[in-house]
Amino acid sequence: MTGPVWPHLALIAFVSAAFSSGPALARPTLPFGVRIPAGRAGEPAIALARRRYNRGIAAGAVIACAVVLTGWTARIDLVIAGLGVLYALLGGLAHRSIVVAKRDGGWYAGTRQAVAADTSLRSDPVRPQWILLTPSVLLAVVTAVIGLVKGTTSFSTVFAQALIAVLVALLTVAISRARPEIDAAQPAASASRYREYLHGVLSLLLVSAGCANATLLVVSLQLWEVVETTVPVTIVAYLPLLAAFIAWIGFSVRSGDAGHRLSPTADEPETRYEQRDDDRHWYAAGMVYLNRNDPALLVHRRVGTYWTLNLGRPVAWLVLAAVAVIGVLAGFGVVTLPAKG
Known part of the structure; x- marks a missing residue:
C-alpha cells in the first residue's frame, strides 16, 4: 500500500x-x-x-x-x-x-385522494434574502483586484467565482418558484413547514456561494504565489466549504425531506383526504419526474432533499442539452474549466 x-x-x-x-x-x-x-x-x-x-x-x-x-x-x-x-x-x-x-x-383502496394548494405561497412568496449573496460578489471583486495588482494573466478562479454567483442566483430564483410540497392530509401545517424549509434552503444556498468564493480566493492567492502553498494554508482555504457542508447536514437532519420534521406554526387536525398517488410520473425509484401535463419546471424529488427537473417540459431538455454541450466542449478542450495548477 x-x-x-x-x-x-x-x-x-x-x-x-x-x-x-x-x-x-x-x-x-x-x-x-x-x-x-x-x-x-x-x-x-x-x-x-x-x-x-x-x-x-x-x-x-x-x-x-x-x-x-x-x-x-x-x-x-x-x-x-x-x-x-x-x-x-x-x-x-x-x-x-x-x-x-x-x-x-x-x-x-377506500381512501379519498386529493391535491392541496396554498395560494399564500404565491400571493406572499418566500423571498430570498439577497443581502446574503453580497459576500460572494465582494469576494469575487476582491480576488479580481488582487489579480490585477499582481499583474497576472490567469483569471480562471475569478471567472469561476463570477459563475458561482450567477448560477446560485438563478438557482435561488428557480427554487423559490418551484412547485410547493403541500400534503392534502394537513394542508395548512405542511404549507407552514414548507415555507420555513424553503426559507432555510434559499438562505443556505446564498451563504454557500460566499463560502465557495472564499475558498477560491485563497486558492487564487496560492496560484498567484501571494501566499505559499503549505498544508496550513490549504486547510484554511477549505474551511469555508467545510462550514457550509456541516451547515447543510445540520439543516437536513433538523428539517427532514421537504421540511416534514419542522414544527408547524399552528395545530391542524388531519383531513379525510390522502395525498394523490401519482407514481406513474416518477421513474428511477422516485428520482426522475416526467409529466407533460404538469406546468411546473422544478419539483421536489421523492428521494433526496433537493429538486429535479420535470422532463415533461421542453425547457428541461434544453437545460440538459446545454449542460451536455458544455461537458462535451470541455472534454475536447474547447472550453477550459478552472483547475488548480
Whole structure:
C-alpha cells in the first residue's frame, strides 16, 4: 500500500452514511420514493425493506473497506463508483418491494385522494434574502483586484467565482418558484413547514456561494504565489466549504425531506383526504419526474432533499442539452474549466 489508508476508509464511511441517511430523512408517506397513505407508514413490508437496505449498506461498506485494506488503493475511484452502483441497486430493490406490497395489499383502496394548494405561497412568496449573496460578489471583486495588482494573466478562479454567483442566483430564483410540497392530509401545517424549509434552503444556498468564493480566493492567492502553498494554508482555504457542508447536514437532519420534521406554526387536525398517488410520473425509484401535463419546471424529488427537473417540459431538455454541450466542449478542450495548477 502507498500512502495512508484512513482517507479512503473515511470516504467509504461518508458515502455509506450518505446513502443510509436518505430513508431516515424521507417523509413517512414516501418510503424509498413510493407514495403511500399516512396510515400505512408502519406496514411490515416497509420495515422489512428498510432492514434489507441497511444490511446491504453495511455489507457493501465492509467489502469496500476490505478491498482497500488489502492494498487496492490506487483506484479508489472505482471502489467508490462500485459502492454507489450497489447502493443504488439496493434502493431500487427496496422501492420495488414496497410498490408490490402497496399494489397487492390495496393500500389506497377506500381512501379519498386529493391535491392541496396554498395560494399564500404565491400571493406572499418566500423571498430570498439577497443581502446574503453580497459576500460572494465582494469576494469575487476582491480576488479580481488582487489579480490585477499582481499583474497576472490567469483569471480562471475569478471567472469561476463570477459563475458561482450567477448560477446560485438563478438557482435561488428557480427554487423559490418551484412547485410547493403541500400534503392534502394537513394542508395548512405542511404549507407552514414548507415555507420555513424553503426559507432555510434559499438562505443556505446564498451563504454557500460566499463560502465557495472564499475558498477560491485563497486558492487564487496560492496560484498567484501571494501566499505559499503549505498544508496550513490549504486547510484554511477549505474551511469555508467545510462550514457550509456541516451547515447543510445540520439543516437536513433538523428539517427532514421537504421540511416534514419542522414544527408547524399552528395545530391542524388531519383531513379525510390522502395525498394523490401519482407514481406513474416518477421513474428511477422516485428520482426522475416526467409529466407533460404538469406546468411546473422544478419539483421536489421523492428521494433526496433537493429538486429535479420535470422532463415533461421542453425547457428541461434544453437545460440538459446545454449542460451536455458544455461537458462535451470541455472534454475536447474547447472550453477550459478552472483547475488548480
